[in-house]
Amino acid sequence: MPFLQTTNRPDEWKIEQGLSGAALPVLDMTGPETKALAPQTFGPLTKDVKAIKAVGDRNTLFTRERKGWTGFVEWENYPDKKEAAHKILKSQTFPPNPEFQLGPIPASNPVLPGTHWKMWHHAIGGELTQVPEDSWETVLKEKHPDMLHLLQFPYNGEPPKRLVTSKVVTPNSLHFVRNHGGIPIINKEDYSFSLDGLVANPRSFTLDEIMDESRFPRVDKTVTMQCSGTRRIEQILSYPGQGDEVPQAPWAEGAIGTARYVGISLKKVIKACGGLVDGAKHLEFYGADTYFKDDKTMNYLVSVPWSKVKANEVLLAWEMNGEPLPRIHGFPLRVVVLGYIGARSVKWLYRIKAIMEPSRAPVQSQEYLYFPQQVGKHNLKFTDGIQIQEMPVSSAIMSPWTKQVVIHNGKIRCKGWAYSGGGRWPERVELSSDGGFNWYTVPVENLSEKRRWTWRTWHFDLPCDVEGWVEIVCRCWDNSLNTQPPDVRTAWNWGLHVTSSCHRITVYSVNKTRPATKARMDEFEKARVPFGPITVPIAFPPQTPEDYEKFWSQHDPRDAEE
Ligand code: MTE
Numbered sequence: 295m296p297f298l299q300t301t302n303r304p305d306e307w308k309i310e311q312g313l314s315g316a317a318l319p320v321l322d323m324t325g326p327e328t329k330a331l332a333p334q335t336f337g338p339l340t341k342d343v344k345a346i347k348a349v350g351d352r353n354t355l356f357t358r359e360r361k362g363w364t365g366f367v368e369w370e371n372y373p374d375k376k377e378a379a380h381k382i383l384k385s386q387t388f389p390p391n392p393e394f395q396l397g398p399i400p401a402s403n404p405v406l407p408g409t410h411w412k413m414w415h416h417a418i419g420g421e422l423t424q425v426p427e428d429s430w431e432t433v434l435k436e437k438h439p440d441m442l443h444l445l446q447f448p449y450n451g452e453p454p455k456r457l458v459t460s461k462v463v464t465p466n467s468l469h470f471v472r473n474h475g476g477i478p479i480i481n482k483e484d485y486s487f488s489l490d491g492l493v494a495n496p497r498s499f500t501l502d503e504i505m506d507e508s509r510f511p512r513v514d515k516t517v518t519m520q521c522s523g524t525r526r527i528e529q530i531l532s533y534p535g536q537g538d539e540v541p542q543a544p545w546a547e548g549a550i551g552t553a554r555y556v557g558i559s560l561k562k563v564i565k566a567c568g569g570l571v572d573g574a575k576h577l578e579f580y581g582a583d584t585y586f587k588d589d590k591t592m593n594y595l596v597s598v599p600w601s602k603v604k605a606n607e608v609l610l611a612w613e614m615n616g617e618p619l620p621r622i623h624g625f626p627l628r629v630v631v632l633g634y635i636g637a638r639s640v641k642w643l644y645r646i647k648a649i650m651e652p653s654r655a656p657v658q659s660q661e662y663l664y665f666p667q668q669v670g671k672h673n674l675k676f677t678d679g680i681q682i683q684e685m686p687v688s689s690a691i692m693s694p695w696t697k698q699v700v701i702h703n704g705k706i707r708c709k710g711w712a713y714s715g716g717g718r719w720p721e722r723v724e725l726s727s728d729g730g731f732n733w734y735t736v737p738v739e740n741l742s743e744k745r746r747w748t749w750r751t752w753h754f755d756l757p758c759d760v761e762g763w764v765e766i767v768c769r770c771w772d773n774s775l776n777t778q779p780p781d782v783r784t785a786w787n788w789g790l791h792v793t794s795s796c797h798r799i800t801v802y803s804v805n806k807t808r809p810a811t812k813a814r815m816d817e818f819e820k821a822r823v824p825f826g827p828i829t830v831p832i833a834f835p836p837q838t839p840e841d842y843e844k845f846w847s848q849h850d851p852r853d854a855e856e
Pocket of ligand 1: 469470471472473474475519520521522580581582583594622623624635636637638639640641642
C-alpha cells in the first residue's frame with residue numbers, strides 16, 4: 295500500500311511508531327481497497343494587493359477609537375468596519391499553525407510564536423499595527439523572567455512548576471496570562487465603560503465614579519482564576535485534539551492563579567442604572583482587544599447569567615494584590631467572575647450589555663465547549679458541547695516531576711494545588727504511590743487555608759516503600775464530595791478542555807531505607823559518580839567476582855537437575 299512514498303527515510307520509524315503523527319496519511323477503508331489520503335498541505339502565501347487597496351486607507355478605517363486607548367479598535371458597533379477588515383483578510387493567505395500536537399513541541403521559550411496572529415494584526419494595520427510588538431514589551435515589563443511563554447502572541451504564559459504554588463496568593467508577575475488578542479494600553483484618566491442594552495437607564499461610568507465608596511461598597515476578595523485549558527498537555531501527549539493554536543496553547547498545571555482583587559459588585563452598578571428591563575437574563579461583557587476568527591475581526595465578548603450577578607459573584611475589579619491591575623491583566627478595569635472559568639472574567643472592559651440569551655459571540659458559543667468523546671472534526675456541531683462555566687474539582691502535583699529519579703528514606707516529598715469551581719472548595723486531598731490503588735490523606739494542617747473561592751495548596755511526605763518506577767497520583771474531594779475521574783482518557787474531549795482527571799506522574803523510586811540501595815548509593819558517592827540518569831550504565835562493577843562466586847557456591851546452580 296503506497297501510504298508513504300518513502301525510500302529509507304531517516305524518520306520512517308518515528309512515523310511508524312506514532313511519534314510523527316501529522317505525517318501519517320489518513321486511511322480510507324470504506325471501499326474494497328484501503329486508500330491512503332494525503333494530509334492537508336498549504337501552498338505558497340498569496341496576496342491580492344489590488345483588492346486590499348480597494349478597501350481603503352487602513353489608517354483611516356481602523357483608526358484609534360478613543361483618546362488614550364492605544365491598540366483599541368471597536369468592532370461591535372460598526373458592521374462596515376468589520377466588513378472592510380474581512381475583505382482584507384480574505385484577500386490574502388497566512389501561514390498555518392505549526393503542528394505541535396501530532397509532532398514535536400518546540401523546545402523554545404516562547405514555545406509558539408503566533409506568527410499568523412501577528413500577521414493578521416499587521417494586515418489590518420491602522421491602530422492594530424503596533425499591537426503585537428507593544429504587547430510583547432508589556433510581557434517583558436510585567437511578567438517574571440522565568441515565565442513559560444507558551445504563545446508569544448496573543449500572549450499565553452504560565453509560571454514554571456517550581457513557582458506555581460510557591461505562594462498561596464500568586465504574585466502578579468507570576469500569575470498566568472491567557473490572551474486572545476493584543477494588550478490595549480488604556481490611560482486611567484480617559485477610561486470609562488458603558489452599561490446598556492436591557493437596563494432602565496443606560497449610561498457610562500468613569501473609574502472615579504466606580505471607586506466612589508459612598509455610592510458603591512468596596513469588595514475585597516481572594517479568588518482563584520483557572521483557565522479551562524489547565525493541564526491540557528496531558529490530553530495532547532496522549533490524545534491530541536482540536537489543533538487551533540490560540541485556544542489550544544499547550545498549558546501545563548500553571549494556568550491557574552490566586553489573587554486578591556479589590557472592586558465592586560456588578561449588581562450594584564446595574565442597580566445604579568435602574569435595574570434590568572424587558573426580560574434581560576444575561577450580561578454580556580466587551581473587552582477592548584481584537585480577536586480574529588474565520589477571517590473576521592471582533593472584540594472579546596462573553597456573557598454570564600444574571601443569577602450569578604444577582605448573587606454578588608461578579609466583580610468589577612481595579613486592584614490585584616494591592617496594586618493597580620497590571621496592564622496584562624486588564625488595566626484599568628476587569629470583570630472577575632467568582633468560581634467560573636477564567637474566560638468569563640473579561641479584561642479591558644469597555645461595555646456591559648444586558649441581553650436576553652447567552653452571548654452568541656464565538657468565545658461563548660463556539661469555544662470553551664465540552665464535547666462528548668465521540669464528537670470531533672468528523673461530526674461536531676457547536677450545540678453538542680456544554681458551555682463550560684464552573685470548573686469541576688481538580689488537583690495537580692507540582693513536585694516531583696514526571697520521569698524524575700527520587701532518592702528518599704521511605705517517603706517522597708510532594709506538593710501541589712487543589713481547586714474546585716462554583717464556590718466549592720477542596721475538603722480532602724489524597725495521594726497514592728501505587729497508581730491509585732491505595733490512597734493516603736494529606737493531613738489538614740498541610741493544606742492552606744479553606745476559602746470559598748480559592749484553591750488550597752498542599753504538601754505531603756508520601757509513604758513509598760517500593761523501588762523502581764512508581765506512579766504517584768493525586769486527587770481531591772470537594773465539599774460536595776465530588777472527586778476526579780481516574781485517567782486522562784476519561785477526561786479527553788475534542789476541545790482539550792477541563793483536564794480534571796487525577797494527576798498522574800511517574801517517578802523512579804530509590805529507597806535508601808533498603809540496605810542494598812543504601813550500600814549502592816554510598817558506592818556512587820565514594821566513586822564521585824553522579825547517579826543520574828538511570829539509563830546510563832553503572833560506572834563501576836556492581837559486584838565483585840569473589841562475591842559472585844560465593845553466591846553460586848552457596849546456592850543451587852542456574853539449571854535444575856533431572
Ligand atoms: N478578556 C479579554 N478581553 N481578552 C481575553 O483574551 N481571556 C480570558 C479572560 N479574559 C481574555 C479575557 C481567559 S480565557 C482567561 S483564562 C482569563 O482572562 C485569564 O486571565 P489572566 O490573563 O488575567 O490570568
